[in-house]
Amino acid sequence: MKFHKYHALGNDYLVLDPADGAPLPPPQQIVAICHRNFGLGSDGILYGPLPTDRADFGLQIWNPDGSEAEKSGNGLRIFSKYLFDQGKVGEQPFTIDTLGGVVTVEIHQGGNSIEVEMGKVSFHSEKIPVTGPPREVLNEEVEINGQVYRYYAATIGNPHVVLPIDSHSPKLACELGPVLEKMTARFPNRTNVQLLQIVDRNNIKIEIWERGAGYTLASGSSSSAAAAVAHKMGACDESILVHCPGGDIQINIGEDYAVTMTGPATRVGEFLMDDEVMNQVIPS
Numbered sequence: 001m002k003f004h005k006y007h008a009l010g011n012d013y014l015v016l017d018p019a020d021g022a023p024l025p026p027p028q029q030i031v032a033i034c035h036r037n038f039g040l041g042s043d044g045i046l047y048g049p050l051p052t053d054r055a056d057f058g059l060q061i062w063n064p065d066g067s068e069a070e071k072s073g074n075g076l077r078i079f080s081k082y083l084f085d086q087g088k089v090g091e092q093p094f095t096i097d098t099l100g101g102v103v104t105v106e107i108h109q110g111g112n113s114i115e116v117e118m119g120k121v122s123f124h125s126e127k128i129p130v131t132g133p134p135r136e137v138l139n140e141e142v143e144i145n146g147q148v149y150r151y152y153a154a155t156i157g158n159p160h161v162v163l164p165i166d167s168h169s170p171k172l173a174c175e176l177g178p179v180l181e182k183m184t185a186r187f188p189n190r191t192n193v194q195l196l197q198i199v200d201r202n203n204i205k206i207e208i209w210e211r212g213a214g215y216t217l218a219s220g221s222s223s224s225a226a227a228a229v230a231h232k233m234g235a236c237d238e239s240i241l242v243h244c245p246g247g248d249i250q251i252n253i254g255e256d257y258a259v260t261m262t263g264p265a266t267r268v269g270e271f272l273m274d275d276e277v278m279n280q281v282i283p284s
């Protein structure tokens, strides 16, 4: 099975192109393929381009736990770079259909900078979803391991919970992330988690725990959600540089929280994976 590996600031994906002949593997095989020790290793699989009536290209986004994600900002930049590298697109705008909506992409600087109109962020409980009465989920409380944290929830197609915490660290993200991700009584579709530090009106720092993937070095949808929350809090302006552990993503917030994300994607190489990977029992 042939995979095209890319990363976006250390958040890595395997592109599986149906044109290369392989069907989408079932979830338990996705787990094996993405496993860092038992497989090729990645933060997910991008399956496409697929036919669609709604856009120029269709794309499915799969998490390394075998679940399907509605949207991925880094995944969209990577998939766009793949289309560019394959000569399927140039520097003219094109559209991609995801489970979380259709986005418009424009590639600049010969593939070195990729701009994605990610869609609108909503803070509404019914859209995210968050249980309880219909409301915008702003500055609410959650108790984890005996400590109370304040959080905002948001969706840009996929769900996010943002905790403003000045003294954040990868360790804290790995402590709080898995608990919040699986708090399904409150977040029925599980959730991505970001710890947010406001630097100034145009800069934020985040630590990221991804739903279905775990701790990761960068995330485009997380950057979009965290920047939108920073703006909603009144702490940041419309133009926000998001400093992720793996590098920086530029977010611009337009009318009604329409988000434009700009950042890089890097080709790692082509890999031919042996079928033997698929037949393993992976210890959980």
Ligand SMILES: N[C@@H](CCC[C@H](N)C(=O)O)C(=O)O
Pocket (backbone or CB within 6 Å): 011, 043, 063, 068, 069, 070, 071, 072, 073, 074, 075, 158, 159, 192, 210, 211, 212, 213, 218, 219, 220, 221, 222
């Ligand atoms: N890496 C991503 C987010 C991928 C999807 C996420 N794990 C989910 O389940 O929503 C990004 O860059 O946005």
